[in-house]
Amino acid sequence: MLKDQACIVGIGETPFCRKPGSGMSEMTLQLKAATAATADAGLKGSQIDGILPFPALGRAEAFAGALGCENLRFSATLHLGGAAPVAALRAAAMAVVSGTASHVLIPGGWNGYSGARARAAVQDMNSLPGAAIARDFYVPFGMTAPPQWYALMARRHMHDYGTTHEQFGAVAIAMRKHAQLNPAALMCGKPLTMAEYLASPMIADPYRLNDCCLETDGAAAFVVTTVARARDLGKQPIYLMGVGVGQPYPADEITNRRDFHRTGLTSAAPEAFRMAGIAPADVDFAQIYDCFTFEVIQQIEEAGFCKRGEGGAFVEHGGIELGGRLPVNTHGGLLSQAHVLGLSHVVEAVRQLRGECGARQVQNAEIGVVTGWGDFGDGAIAILRR
Amino acid sequence: MPETKYAKPLPQMEGLAGEFYGHCKNGELRFQRCKCCGAFRHIPREICPECNAFDWEWAKSSGSGTVYTWTVVERALHPAFASDTPYAAVVVEMAEGVRLLSQVVDCPPDKLRIGMPVQLELRAMTPEVTLPFFRRLIDNQ
Numbered sequence: 001m002l003k004d005q006a007c008i009v010g011i012g013e014t015p016f017c018r019k020p021g022s023g024m025s026e027m028t029l030q031l032k033a034a035t036a037a038t039a040d041a042g043l044k045g046s047q048i049d050g051i052l053p054f055p056a057l058g059r060a061e062a063f064a065g066a067l068g069c070e071n072l073r074f075s076a077t078l079h080l081g082g083a084a085p086v087a088a089l090r091a092a093a094m095a096v097v098s099g100t101a102s103h104v105l106i107p108g109g110w111n112g113y114s115g116a117r118a119r120a121a122v123q124d125m126n127s128l129p130g131a132a133i134a135r136d137f138y139v140p141f142g143m144t145a146p147p148q149w150y151a152l153m154a155r156r157h158m159h160d161y162g163t164t165h166e167q168f169g170a171v172a173i174a175m176r177k178h179a180q181l182n183p184a185a186l187m188c189g190k191p192l193t194m195a196e197y198l199a200s201p202m203i204a205d206p207y208r209l210n211d212c213c214l215e216t217d218g219a220a221a222f223v224v225t226t227v228a229r230a231r232d233l234g235k236q237p238i239y240l241m242g243v244g245v246g247q248p249y250p251a252d253e254i255t256n257r258r259d260f261h262r263t264g265l266t267s268a269a270p271e272a273f274r275m276a277g278i279a280p281a282d283v284d285f286a287q288i289y290d291c292f293t294f295e296v297i298q299q300i301e302e303a304g305f306c307k308r309g310e311g312g313a314f315v316e317h318g319g320i321e322l323g324g325r326l327p328v329n330t331h332g333g334l335l336s337q338a339h340v341l342g343l344s345h346v347v348e349a350v351r352q353l354r355g356e357c358g359a360r361q362v363q364n365a366e367i368g369v370v371t372g373w374g375d376f377g378d379g380a381i382a383i384l385r386r
Numbered sequence: 387m388p389e390t391k392y393a394k395p396l397p398q399m400e401g402l403a404g405e406f407y408g409h410c411k412n413g414e415l416r417f418q419r420c421k422c423c424g425a426f427r428h429i430p431r432e433i434c435p436e437c438n439a440f441d442w443e444w445a446k447s448s449g450s451g452t453v454y455t456w457t458v459v460e461r462a463l464h465p466a467f468a469s470d471t472p473y474a475a476v477v478v479e480m481a482e483g484v485r486l487l488s489q490v491v492d493c494p495p496d497k498l499r500i501g502m503p504v505q506l507e508l509r510a511m512t513p514e515v516t517l518p519f520f521r522r523l524i525d526n527q
Contacts, residue, residue: 135397137486137487140394140397140515141475142394142467142473143459144467147463148457148459155456202460
């Protein structure tokens with residue numbers, strides 16, 4: 001049982017950019033965020049003894065060598081795509097609570113705009129659990145990238161539950177509204193109306209350009225330790241109340257799922273809420289991995305904030321905007337802040353619970369949720385409190 | 387026919403996927419069927435996920451199915467498919483119960499419907515590789 005035994009004690013981020021690019025290597029970017037996170041926690045790099053790098057973005061040994069971690073005791077990479085950072089939070093909690101490590105660093109970042117990776121996704125499928133399946137059974141039919149694969153899920157949801165384009169638009173608009181309150185968000189100063197959303201070009205029906213996350217350069221990181229150690233550090237500790245990680249079945253293949261709408265969160269969320277001893281209605285905000293608009297609706301459903309099929313109505317009429325029933329992605333998310341692989345969702349949750357969010361602060365925020373979505377629907381969820 | 391090099395990505399003709407596409411090359415769509423419990427399966431796997439038996443056969447498919455879900459790709463995200471847009475990618479639910487990803491050929495995007503009956507149309511893309519596509523049943527009537 002991990003409830004209330006581990007804390008996030010430090011967060012760090014770089015600035016985010018598109019053109020002309022960060023001008024830094026992906027390792028340098030991640031080390032900027034990592035050193036910001038250790039400094040925020042009041043730790044030296046050498047005190048980090050556990051590192052959980054994001055898949056395919058650097059090895060623990062390279063981080064340890066650069067940061068001066070002379071006693072690296074625990075390292076792992078969780079192959080869950082965008083769900084990896086929240087899954088790493090669970091692994092870090094397991095490590096510190098068991099005494100396997102004392103201070104665990106979770107870094108992540110990339111040149112998602114200026115680098116080759118995002119634009120050559122088809123050449124970079126080796127990080128997918130279903131890489132060979134995609135190569136042999138999806139890609140030859142012109143289904144080469146996530147928006148196309150996930151469009152199949154979104155379309156079936158529209159068919160089964162009547163979810164609409166305008167409901168997808170409500171997600172895009174909510175993220176964009178929040179970005180107007182966040183000077184670090186790349187879409188700050190660029191508001192979005194429903195008419196503009198509906199006029200944006202179709203990429204893979206039902207996904208338009210404005211349903212798709214940004215491609216950006218940037219990095220973020222956070223540090224996890226025990227409650228006892230957290231008390232001796234500088235910052236207000238943010239407690240991990242509950243956590244869960246799950247996968248759809250089969251996880252490496254999209255088309256033959258008996259329950260086509262089941263994702264990793266379907267099993268992970270009930271586990272996390274049981275651990276935390278709270279209900280979804282007790283949550284003050286949620287930072288939900290928003291690679292595409294429909295994935296927000298689907299995760300809201302599978303996390304239990306509403307029933308399956310009711311997510312479209314949940315997000316309408318400001319339901320997920322600040323002041324609504326569940327403010328979602330108060331930083332602007334992947335859709336309107338920057339794509340930092342889900343790390344910035346954890347960072348924003350910590351900032352909200354510390355009360356550091358200024359104009360976009362959720363008043364009296366006590367409990368927040370962070371989710372991750374990755375690969376073919378892997379899911380992770382953490383319930384945090386101040 | 388003029389010699390033009392086929393530039394799109396193709397499956398690797400090895401292992402179980404190679405066997406699957408080998409049957410396509412021979413003019414047949416076949417799926418694995420467990421010889422112990424009789425369950426069909428796709429994507430090809432080494433053992434039966436229902437009963438974990440190792441014995442299976444490549445059973446011939448009827449070629450009939452319905453559209454389970456679909457998308458129309460209007461902006462290709464791989465340069466080799468750019469000249470094909472818009473194209474209709476679908477998941478077909480076969481009469482045998484398994485689903486596979488493919489395309490419906492010669493179908494205007496506004497005619498795509500979930501539940502629409504489709505029939506197999508094998509197409510040789512290269513001398514080595516034949517892919518299973520589908521055509522609206524109405525086209526054959």
